[in-house]
Amino acid sequence: MRSPFTSLLSSKYGIIVLLGLTVLFAFIFVPEFGTVNNLTNIAIQSAPLAILAIGQTVVIIAGLIDLSVGMLLGLIVVIIADLMQGESSMTVVAILAALGLGGGVGMINGLLNNLLRIHPLILTFGMLSILQGLIFVYTDRSVGQVSSEFSWMANGTVIGVPFAIILLMFVALLTSFLLYKTRLGAHIFAVGGGEEQARRAGIMTGRVKIWAFIISGVSAGVAGMLVAGRLGTGYPNAGVGYELDAIVAVVLGGTSLAGGRGSILGTIAAVFVLGVASNILNLMEISSFVQIFVKGLIVVIAILLNQPKRIIAS
Amino acid sequence: MSDRMGAEIDGVQTKIWRWASSNAIWVVLALLFAIAALLSDAFLRPVYIFNVVRQAAPVGIAAIGVTLVMILGGVDLSVGAVISLTAVLTAVLMDGQVANIPLAVTVALAAGACIGGINGTLIAYNRISPFILTLGMAVVVTGMTQIYSGGTARGIVSPGFREFFNYRIGGIVPVLALTFLGLALLGVRLQQTTKFCRNLYLIGSNPQAAELSGLPVKRITIFAYALSGLMGAMAGIALLARSGVSSTFAGRGLEFDVLAAVILGGTTFQGGRGGIGGTIAAVFVLLIAFNLVNIVGLDYNAQLIVKGAIIIIASSAYIYFKKVR
Amino acid sequence: MRKLITFVGSTLVAIGLLSGMTVAADDARVMQEKQAAEMVDTTAYKKDGPYKIGVAAGYMGNSWVVFTLQHIRYEASLHDEITEVLVTDAAFNPTKQVADIEDLISKGVDLILYWPVDDKAIEGALQKAKEKGIPTINTGGGFVDSPSVTASVFIDQWNLGEMVARRLFQDMGGKGKIFAMLPIAGTTAAVDQLAALKEVMKEYPDIELLTAEYGDWNRAKAKQITENLLQKYPEIDGVFSPAGQMSIGVAEAFDEAGRLGEVVMSPGDEYNGWLKWVRANNQGGAVTFPTRVGQESLRLGMRILRGESVRKGMKVPSEYISPGAAGVYAEMDRPDDWWASELPEEWKPQ
Numbered sequence: 001m002r003s004p005f006t007s008l009l010s011s012k013y014g015i016i017v018l019l020g021l022t023v024l025f026a027f028i029f030v031p032e033f034g035t036v037n038n039l040t041n042i043a044i045q046s047a048p049l050a051i052l053a054i055g056q057t058v059v060i061i062a063g064l065i066d067l068s069v070g071m072l073l074g075l076i077v078v079i080i081a082d083l084m085q086g087e088s089s090m091t092v093v094a095i096l097a098a099l100g101l102g103g104g105v106g107m108i109n110g111l112l113n114n115l116l117r118i119h120p121l122i123l124t125f126g127m128l129s130i131l132q133g134l135i136f137v138y139t140d141r142s143v144g145q146v147s148s149e150f151s152w153m154a155n156g157t158v159i160g161v162p163f164a165i166i167l168l169m170f171v172a173l174l175t176s177f178l179l180y181k182t183r184l185g186a187h188i189f190a191v192g193g194g195e196e197q198a199r200r201a202g203i204m205t206g207r208v209k210i211w212a213f214i215i216s217g218v219s220a221g222v223a224g225m226l227v228a229g230r231l232g233t234g235y236p237n238a239g240v241g242y243e244l245d246a247i248v249a250v251v252l253g254g255t256s257l258a259g260g261r262g263s264i265l266g267t268i269a270a271v272f273v274l275g276v277a278s279n280i281l282n283l284m285e286i287s288s289f290v291q292i293f294v295k296g297l298i299v300v301i302a303i304l305l306n307q308p309k310r311i312i313a314s
Numbered sequence: 315m316s317d318r319m320g321a322e323i324d325g326v327q328t329k330i331w332r333w334a335s336s337n338a339i340w341v342v343l344a345l346l347f348a349i350a351a352l353l354s355d356a357f358l359r360p361v362y363i364f365n366v367v368r369q370a371a372p373v374g375i376a377a378i379g380v381t382l383v384m385i386l387g388g389v390d391l392s393v394g395a396v397i398s399l400t401a402v403l404t405a406v407l408m409d410g411q412v413a414n415i416p417l418a419v420t421v422a423l424a425a426g427a428c429i430g431g432i433n434g435t436l437i438a439y440n441r442i443s444p445f446i447l448t449l450g451m452a453v454v455v456t457g458m459t460q461i462y463s464g465g466t467a468r469g470i471v472s473p474g475f476r477e478f479f480n481y482r483i484g485g486i487v488p489v490l491a492l493t494f495l496g497l498a499l500l501g502v503r504l505q506q507t508t509k510f511c512r513n514l515y516l517i518g519s520n521p522q523a524a525e526l527s528g529l530p531v532k533r534i535t536i537f538a539y540a541l542s543g544l545m546g547a548m549a550g551i552a553l554l555a556r557s558g559v560s561s562t563f564a565g566r567g568l569e570f571d572v573l574a575a576v577i578l579g580g581t582t583f584q585g586g587r588g589g590i591g592g593t594i595a596a597v598f599v600l601l602i603a604f605n606l607v608n609i610v611g612l613d614y615n616a617q618l619i620v621k622g623a624i625i626i627i628a629s630s631a632y633i634y635f636k637k638v639r
Numbered sequence: 640m641r642k643l644i645t646f647v648g649s650t651l652v653a654i655g656l657l658s659g660m661t662v663a664a665d666d667a668r669v670m671q672e673k674q675a676a677e678m679v680d681t682t683a684y685k686k687d688g689p690y691k692i693g694v695a696a697g698y699m700g701n702s703w704v705v706f707t708l709q710h711i712r713y714e715a716s717l718h719d720e721i722t723e724v725l726v727t728d729a730a731f732n733p734t735k736q737v738a739d740i741e742d743l744i745s746k747g748v749d750l751i752l753y754w755p756v757d758d759k760a761i762e763g764a765l766q767k768a769k770e771k772g773i774p775t776i777n778t779g780g781g782f783v784d785s786p787s788v789t790a791s792v793f794i795d796q797w798n799l800g801e802m803v804a805r806r807l808f809q810d811m812g813g814k815g816k817i818f819a820m821l822p823i824a825g826t827t828a829a830v831d832q833l834a835a836l837k838e839v840m841k842e843y844p845d846i847e848l849l850t851a852e853y854g855d856w857n858r859a860k861a862k863q864i865t866e867n868l869l870q871k872y873p874e875i876d877g878v879f880s881p882a883g884q885m886s887i888g889v890a891e892a893f894d895e896a897g898r899l900g901e902v903v904m905s906p907g908d909e910y911n912g913w914l915k916w917v918r919a920n921n922q923g924g925a926v927t928f929p930t931r932v933g934q935e936s937l938r939l940g941m942r943i944l945r946g947e948s949v950r951k952g953m954k955v956p957s958e959y960i961s962p963g964a965a966g967v968y969a970e971m972d973r974p975d976d977w978w979a980s981e982l983p984e985e986w987k988p989q
Contacts, residue, residue: 038745045738118629122577125570126629129622136615140825142759155763227734233759235733236825244449251446278735282742288699288728289465293457299450303442356870361896365866410972464988466702467976480895557859557888558912558975563700564859608867611850615824 014305015253015269022273026280033280040162044155046275047164048073048226050268051171052242053249055219057267058175059120060250062212063192063259064113067124067243069220071131072105074239076224078135081144081234091149098221098228105131106217110210128243135236143234154229164226168268171222175215176264188212192259249274252302273302339579339595342628346602354609357602360486366601367491368480372397372553372565374494374597377572377579378501379430379545381593382511383538384576387518387585388437388444390539393546393572395455396426397565400550402459405469405559412472423547429455430543434536452569459562467559479555490555497548501590514538519586575600578629599628674784675952681789684774685946686749688720692937693748693773695739697756699728701856701884702910703930704754705988706978707779710933711752713986718941733760740764744771750940752933754779758827762787774943778936781827782952789943791952792936794928796828799957800835802926803881806959807905810922814845815876815903818868820861820885824853828882836879849875854885858912861888869896877903881926883913887975890916906959909968912975918966925960925968930980 026033033039052069059066079101080094109127113120156163179185187208190198199205227238252270255262277298281291351357376393383390400422407418433451437444479490505511513534517524525531553564579596581588603624607617692715698704708726715721725748729736733756741764743751751768753775755761765775765787774789782791807817819836821829833851840846849872854861861880868875869892878893880886886907893899899920907913908928917923932955942949960968968979980987 032745032747035745038742041738041741041745045734045741048734112626116626116630117633118626119577119583121583122574122629123626125574126622126625129625130619131622133615133618133620133622136618136824140615141827141830142757142825145759151763230734230737230763231757231760232763233757235757235760237731237757237823238733238760241732248446248449251443257443257445278738279742282727282739283746285723285725285746287461288696288726289457289460291457291728292460292730293454296450296453296455296457299453300436300447303446303450304436304440354870356867359870362866362870369863369866405974460699465699465705466974466988468974468988470972470974553859557862557891559858561701561857561884561976564857605863605867608852608864609871611871 015266015273015302018302018305019269019273019276022276022280026276030280030283032283036160038279038283040157042272042275042279043162043165044230045279046271047162047168048223048230049242049245049249049275050168050271051219051226052223053246053253053267053271054171054175054264055216055223056243056246057250057253057255057262057264058179058188058219059212059216060247060255060257061179061192061259061262062188062209063195064120064209064212065124065247065257066106066109066213066216067121067247068105068109068127068131069216069246070239070241070243071128071135072102072217072220072239073224073227073242074236075105075131075135075138076101076221077228077231077238078138078143078234078236080150080225081146081228081232082139084144084147084150086145086147088147088149091147094147094150095225098225099218100221102217102219102221102224103214104217106214106220107210109217110213113209113213114206139234139236141236146228146232150225150229151232152229154226167222167226171219172264172268175219178215179264184208184211189260192261194260245274248299252299270302274298338631339592339599342631343595343599343602346599346606346624346628350602350606353606356609361482364482364487364491366598366605367494368488368556369605370597370601371490371494371556372549373568373571373575373601374594375497375552376546376549376568377575377593377597378497378590379542380572381501381576381579381581381588381590382514383444383542384581384583385511385514385518385585385588386535386538387521387583388535388539389448389573389583390430390433390542390546391445391448391569391573392429392433392451392455393542393549394565394567394569395452395459396429396543396546397550397553397568398563399429399455399459399462399565400426400547401554401559401564402463402467402469402562404551404554405467405471406463408469408472408475410470410472412474415472415475418472419551422551423544426547426550427540427544430546431536431540433543434539437539438532438535456563456566463562465562467562467564469559471554471558476555476558479552490552494552497545498590498594502594505590510534510537515586517585571600574625578625600625603628671782671784671952675782675791675950675954677951678948679790679943679951680948681774681943682946684772684789684943686944688944689722690718690720690749690944691747692721692724692940693743693746693751694724694726695736695743695751695753695761696726696728697733697736697754698731699726700730702976702978702988703928704779706930706980706982707754707933709982709986709988710931710980711778711937713982714934714937716986729756731756733757736761737764740768744768744773748773750944751775752778752936752940755783758783758785774940776936776940776943779932781831782954784951790939790949792932792939792955793952794932794955794957796831797835799881799926799928800832801839802957802959803832803905804836804839804879806924806926807877807879807903808839808843808846810905811846811877811903813843816847816849816872816874817877817879818849818872818875819851820854820864820878820880820882820889821851822853822882822885823855829853832881846877854882854888856882856884858884858888861885862892865889865892866896869893869898875902877905879905880907881905881928883907883910883916883925884976886923887912887916890920909960909965909979910975911970911973911977911979914965914969914979915971915975917962918969918971921962921966923965924962925965927958927960929955929957930978930982931955 084090249270253266404422575596579592607620727739777791904923906924
């Protein structure tokens with residue numbers, strides 16, 4: 001009954017097709033869209049969320065969820081900007097601090113998840129509040145300044161390609177390798193697909209979950225570096241709302257919240273669908289109130305088109 | 315003799331544990347309340363206690379509806395946006411006239427139920443994640459509210475409306491607090507007695523089996539979400555009654571307070587378990603936690619940390635009591 | 640004689656200390672005044688119409704901003720050479736605002752008016768505009784001294800906080816216990832208002848600040864927090880609350896607790912709900928947070944596009960309005976969420 005068009009859209013590659021259609025639409029109807037400048041902007045704007053969403057994809061595949069990443073990103077932005085104070089000599093320290101802090105908080109999430117056995121949504125929701133408190137213990141206003149290297153990481157280009165995109169590709173490839181080519185990756189899928197069976201098969205499920213949270217935390221660290229570079233300063237509310245955007249992108253990209261399956265490529269495509277949509281709505285001079293409405297519709301329609309065909313009987 | 319006494323004590327202990335474990339969230343609430351009362355005698359003053367009940371009304375009322383869809387195995391994140399929309403809508407339709415109250419309230423409730431009905435229909439007839447669908451719907455509704463209002467909460471509340479809901483019966487119990495408690499009791503009662511609610515549990519614990527046994531799963535799903543939207547609208551009206559309307563984003567973020575309460579109250583994402591009673595207790599746990607850190611006089615940042623810690627600790631305590639059984 | 644020397648000496652020391660203190664305190668202020676008075680050479684921005692105006696809103700979700708934007712649109716309607724006004728909304732997200740400014744540049748606007756989510760965070764994006772020859776004007780909140788910002792048309796949050804504090808302390812007779820109800824933690828408004836309050840408190844040793852709370856510009860939250868504070872503190876003599884939107888929630892909580900009689904409310908702003916309250920209770924008054932800052936901003940922008948040299952900072956002054964006079968501005972048949980303004984009727988938000 002379905003036309004080939006709808007069935008293509010609702011296939012596994014639906015989100016990528018949707019991205020193609022959005023870009024095609026933009027090229028035809030929005031003259032300013034295709035300029036190198038504008039395309040570079042979209043790439044730079046979308047990279048932090050894409051990296052954050054890749055980490056979120058991993059925790060969601062493991063059957064978990066991590067709401068704390070938004071505030072974690074905010075904390076990292078504040079701390080590394082304050083560490084650097086514009087000094088290039090502190091760049092490496094700041095990178096290590098971002099990754100360490102991200103991984104560390106991720107590990108705490110994982111340990112608490114195993115120890116307390118409460119739903120990860122509640123756990124990380126509580127953690128979100130704690131991290132937000134920590135940010136404001138640290139500062140109630142923008143602090144510090146990033147080094148010029150950080151600015152370049154977020155805004156600069158290498159032979160015309162934004163460095164942020166190179167970083168995104170590196171993170172995507174590394175995570176894909178981890179997920180599809182390593183034992184840990186296989187275990188993450190197994191735990192998400194059914195924890196009890198995974199345990200019976202001899203997988204140390206607790207340890208796998210800790211690793212999933214660590215990956216999510218580290219991704220918040222990398223995304224935080226880019227956001228800090230973009231803002232130039234440690235703005236305490238920099239991470240507000242990022243966690244939800246990330247989760248929306250993950251699910252739009254075809255990863256099931258039930259765990260056990262998912263796609264890094266889909267997640268990245270979904271981030272760019274949202275980024276391109278936001279860009280063309282701005283360029284088409286749609287009123288900001290209508291923009292909110294349209295963005296919501298895009299999410300609803302995309303999720304309707306992108307649904308799995310049948311529930312796999314458990 | 316002493317053996318028998320020992321056995322009896324054991325028996326009593328078991329009984330207490332059994333009671334405690336099946337009412338874990340109430341035990342947590344009682345403990346938290348006791349701590350609160352020790353730290354501040356405010357929690358022993360009836361007027362303040364009913365202030366807390368009134369503060370709880372918007373989130374509490376919305377949480378009743380969300381509990382129902384979560385028992386079903388769904389979730390509704392659009393309630394925050396529905397609260398914003400209906401608070402603004404009600405005030406605009408009232409336009410400062412007493413005569414407009416019935417129309418305003420009816421239209422707001424219908425709008426809420428309608429949005430819920432759309433959520434339910436899309437979810438019932440598609441295999442999509444209710445989490446993301448309702449999140450998307452929240453954005454749609456927020457956009458609608460902004461377009462409709464032009465960015466300012468431009469309504470005028472009818473005279474007497476807020477005064478009625480904030481009137482204290484016997485100088486102590488505000489009508490709004492009483493309304494909330496009434497709705498909560500009604501919810502608990504319906505949950506125990508109606509076939510609809512029994513079906514919610516059946517579908518939530520095993521959707522395939524429910525479908526095979528001939529339950530009208532789709533109809534029940536739509537109805538449950540519509541109810542959630544309706545309760546969201548009531549929550550919006552409650553918010554308007556409690557503190558007037560001063561923004562088109564009055565309900566922003568409340569969906570997460572609601573979600574935290576429902577889960578803390580023992581209703582899980584998987585569905586089939588939990589209930590309205592637990593949710594109500596959890597609403598109070600979260601609210602008292604916030605008020606307590608506020609009253610004890612912690613800084614804003616410390617408030618956030620303690621609030622987060624309490625959410626985690628209270629959930630853990632709940633799991634602990636459950637396990638003892 | 641010895642007594643006299645001691646007296647004169649200690650007086651001199653006291654005067655020295657006092658003046659030293661004031662100098663130190665005012666240093667930043669004097670500095671800012673000086674920076675604001677600097678003239679900006681705008682010949683590089685001179686160009687002929689027609690013009691496209693870009694507005695990069697840090698947020699649109701409150702009525703003050705909606706009125707300010709209406710002032711911009713109204714002013715634009717008075718200039719035939721302005722063909723369109725493009726508005727973006729960052730919804731409190733600084734990275735989105737950076738992206739919005741970049742989008743406006745791509746779209747080829749000739750002037751960017753903005754109000755920031757965070758000043759520092761958008762500096763880079765504003766710099767890009769400058770490099771493309773697009774002047775940028777900071778509109779609203781506070782003065783910004785940054786090479787990437789062409790000019791600021793601003794309401795001085797610090798000054799406003801100071802006026803509110805002084806009036807409150809006068810109304811309280813110079814002594815008593817107060818709490819402060821501030822906007823979202825971390826915003827310029829919250830930081831500057833609290834700093835101004837603490838500065839003025841140095842002159843009033845008998846004023847005690849019990850606590851500073853953040854009500855997020857949210858009437859319900861302000862009310863809830865006040866209900867808690869009323870339990871914690873048996874004595875509250877005054878409330879420092881420059882935002883009328885929150886002041887109503889605060890006053891309502893006092894009223895319901897039967898303690899409105901004991902407290903002095905500080906002036907709020909010209910938020911209509913607050914003005915209605917002032918009219919009913921004949922106290923508090925208002926220190927204005929004028930929405931016409933939007934109109935002044937576009938006027939300044941047009942001068943820049945004509946190549947006239949302008950001041951780096953143009954202050955739209957806050958004015959104190961006594962309770963009696965404030966009551967006159969209250970529009971009883973309008974919503975609470977509304978601002979007293981000089982907008983012509985057809986340009987008020989519909």
